[in-house]
Amino acid sequence: MTTWNSWLFWPSNVAFSVLALAILAMLFLYAARKPMHGVIHSVCALLSQSARFIARWLFLCADNLKLRNQSVLLAHGQESQAVVIDREFERVSDMIRKDMHEFPALQRKMMEEATRIEDDYHKCGEIPPPPPEWVGALKSVAQIKTGGDIPRKLLEDINKSIQKIHDQTVAEFRRSYEERHKILKAMQPSWRSVEKLIGEMEKKMVTLQTNAKQIDGHMGKLEGIRAKDNKTEHALTVSGFVQLAISSLVMVIALGGAFINYKLIALPMSEMVGASDYITNSLKTSDVAALVIILMEASMGLFLLESLRITQLFPRIATMDDRMRQRLMFASLTFLIILAGIESSLALMRDMLVADKASLMRDLASAATPASDGLLTRIPMIGQMVMGFVLPFALAFVAIPLESAVYSMRTVLGVFLVQAMRGLGFSLRFTSLLLKRFSKVLELAYDVLIVIPLMIERWVIGMRAGSTGDRSQSEEKELSKLRRAA
Amino acid sequence: MSKYLTLLIASFGMVLVSACGDSRIHSHGVYMLVDTSGTYAMEMNKASKIIHYLLATLNPGDSLAVAKVETRSFTEKDIVAKVTFDKRPSQATSQKRVFKTRIEAFSKGVKGSAYTDITGGLIQGAEYLNETKAGIKTIVVFSDMQQELGKGTIRDFPIKLDGIRIVALNVTKLGTDNADPRRYLNRLAQWEASVRKAGATEWVVVNDLENNMESILTNR
Structure with a gap:
């Protein structure tokens, strides 16, 4: 109130004093009109230009980042495709090595079989032997007109001989056919087996053809990546998002497993490191110790999968020589087994502690001890022990979705960052435009204050x-x- | 390879070293005074229930002492049983069983005293709790809060109960309180004023032992 009064020329007459002040202010503002317009214009122009400059820089950065993302994405995609194609070729080569190295021998055998069958076929197709030459002699004897009984007797003897020979020949011919039929009959199973082999070969050939088609598809994708095709890039980006979603889901499930694991060993850990020790105000040492055990199990699992070359998060492990890698694999497996054993025994200890506490509570409440069924009461204990042993190994497989999440996260974050930069750039550009117009508005508002002098x-x-x-x-x-x- | 092994050994070391935090600040110290004077000695069953509740609720690392209120209670001889539970839960459970046995033996042979020296018990309790260095200290007084001092017992001086909660349990009404309830209310108000003046952080009265037992111990 005192401050306000000190501004009044005539405190007894407020209205007059305010009017006088207003006139003075108006005169001052009128005198300072041009410089004030200049200041307003300059400040707005400065802010507008700055915003415009930053927006331009952001757009430029977004473009650069997009290019960088693209090259990383394509490089990773190319690498993945190359690995997939390699694997397909390995599969095909295995198939050829395993199934088709017997093909030449089989073919030879089949050719022999075919030749034999052809020979037999030809033999089966033989016509009966023509009548012997003495048929002509018989004709000559038959043309003799005289001679009495001699020709007749002669002819009868010949007839007998012919009949005998004919019977022998026919019998021989039939036997021969019978033998050929037997051969053909004996060949039937081998013929069927050949047919079966051919069927299998055909199936394998079809599989091979399918694999070849798959390789063709992968090669097409690889070509698209190499050609920096927009469609392929888009597909890879979408694939990155999908991969991240799937890996996140799997990791959330794994986190649930880890939480169960943690609950299983947190209580017994207090027996080892003390239940009343705290690291911070609310963080128990036993809880942290349980967490460390679980994290170590996950790490050992990660090293195990790395040394098995299932994941490739650490290039150093992937490039290790085989002997060292095997050593690392055995070391991580041993540690994992030891940790699983520890966890299993901790689960047993947990059950004992819980039972002991329950017994104390019953004593304190003066309640009767419940009748225990030996097997039924042991089932949870056995279940806990088995879970304690199995969960670390199950947790080891988290390395696979983790790797997938790490790689896809790069793509997803890159895309989001580009979009964020572009959004911010757009906002700044819009602000710049507003500031440019706002200077005019401010100038006019200033003029409104000094409208009378104007x-x-x-x-x-x-x-x-x-x-x-x-x-x-x-x-x-x-x-x-x-x-x-x- | 050696790098990873070093990392692994360091992690194991971390687990072992991390078990060295200061635990006392989170521990709970409880000193329970059981009035054994006159007819209140008949309430020993209720006192046992309270002690059982405390045994069930206290955790490894906590401290518990039970003392009787007699003609002159400022002495260690009045402490019936005291224990600081081991950090290991299994050991703590065993200690609780032993403690329970001691209390049962005490409750069977309890004898009524002629006078009631609650102030002496409070001083003794404060001394015990300060020695335990517990983070949360509570003195539980199982009494009708009617102090009667014998001849020559001097308690009219300021006492120190800094940082200690005082919980009065089962404060029964005397025959005279029924005639004039103001006596009962004044008695409680007087005790509250005196313990607060002595520096107690909290004054709690719990008479409903069936439903309000959890008020005895505060949350950590």
Whole structure:
């Protein structure tokens, strides 16, 4: 109140004092009109230009980042495709090595079988032997017109001989056919086996053809990646998002397992490191120790999968020589087994502690001890022990989704960062535009405050212009100036 | 390889070293005074239930002492049983069993005293709790809070109960309180004023032992 009064020229007459102050302020603002317009314009221009500059820089950065993301994405995609193609080729080569190295021998055998069958077929197709030459002699004897019984007897003897020979020949011929039929019959199973082999070969050939088609598809993708095709890039980005979602889901499930694991060993850990020790105000040492055990199990699992070359998070392990890698594999497996054993025994201890505490509670409550069924009461204990042993190994497989999440996270974060930069750039560009217009608004608002001196100024200018004969022109100019300002 | 092994050994070391935090600040110290004077000695069953509740609730690392209130209670001889539970839960459970046995033996042979020196018991309790260096200290007074001092017993001086909670349990109404309830209310108000003046952090009265037992111990 005192401060306000000190501004009044005549404290007894507030209205008059305020009016006087307003007139003074107006005069001051009118005098400072041009510099103030300049200041407003400069400040707005400065802010607008800065915002524009930053927006441009952000767009540039976003473009660079997009290019970088693209190259990383394509490189990773190319690498993945190459691995997939390698694996497909290995599969095909295994198939050829395993299934098709017997093909030449099989083919030879089949050719032999076919030749034999052909021979037999030809043999089966033989016609009976023609009548012997003595048939002609028989004709000559038959043409003898005289001679009595001699030719007849001779012919009868010949007939007998012929009949005998004929019977022998027919019997021989039949036997021969019978043998061939036997051969053909004996060949039937081998023929069927050949047919079966051919069927299997055909199936394998079809599989091989399918694999070849798959390889073709992968090669097509690889070509797309190498050609930096937009469609392929988009597909890879989407794949990154999908991969991240799937790995996150699996990791959440694994986290649930880890939580169960933690609950299983937190209580018995207090028996080892003390139940009343705290690291911070609310963090128990036993809880942290249980957590460390679980994290160590996960780490050992990670090293195990790395040394088995299932995951490739650590290039150093992947490039190790085989002997060292095997040593690392055995070491991590041994540690994992030891940790699983520890956890299993901790689970047993947990059961004992819980049972002991329950017994104490019953004693304190003076309640009767419940009748225990030996097997039934042991089932939870056995279950806990088995879980304690199995969960570390199950937890080891988290390394696979972890690797997938790490790689896909790069893509996803990159995309989000580019979008964020572009969004921010757009906002800054819009702000810059607003600031540019805002300077005009501020100038007009300033003029509104000093509207009376401005009107007087216009009137004086008008008077002067009238006296010089250019009144109308000057008014026109002034009016147009005001319109522009508006 | 050696790098990873070093890392592994360091992790194991961390687990072992991490077990060296200061535990006392989180521990709970409870000193329970059991009034054995006159007819209140008949309430020993209720006192046993309270002690059982404390045994069931206190954790490894906590301390518990039970003392009787007699003609002159500022002496260690009045402490019936005291224990600081081991850090290991299994050992703590065994200690609780032993403690329970001692209390049962005491409750069977309890004898009524002629006078009631609650102030002496409070001083003794404060001394015990300060020695335990527990983070949360509670003196539980199982009494009708009617102090009667014998001849020559001086308790009209300021006492120190800094940082200690005082919980009055089962504060029964005397025959005279029934006639004039103001006596009962004044008695409680007087005790509250005196313990607060002595520096107690909290004054709690629990008479409903069936439903309000959890008020005895505060949350950690």
